[in-house]
Amino acid sequence: MNLSLAPSRPAFSADALTLDNAAETDRIVAGLREQLRGMRKRGLVLGLSGGIDSSVSVALAARAVGAKNVFCLFMPESDSDPDSLRLGRLAAETFGVEAIVEDIGPTLHAMGCYQ
Structure with a gap:
């Protein structure tokens, strides 16, 4: 009698990929x-890096x-790679979505994150 709860197949295999x-x-x-639908919303707001x-x-x-x-x-900050904004704008343009920059x-x- 096999009392093991583990499956008989390997836990990870190439098939998992x-x-x-x-x-x-x-x-x-x-x-x-x-x-x-469950939230009765029609749209999505995303952070785009x-x-x-x-x-x-x-x-x-x-x-x-x-x-x-x-x-x-787009929420750039002092440590952001400048290329991130360019790539984010490219993604927004590619998929036709509206995007704005909000420098955080x-x-x-002010919160002391750069001390």
């Missing part, structure tokens, strides 16, 4: 729509609710 990109995209988009994670997030958001219903904020450097400075 197999991904159906289109199906996963559809699953995430459907999840975003469902969450918004120009990095991979936020760029993928804006792409998924635009697909889920339409570009006109996505609003992005003064707020962080």
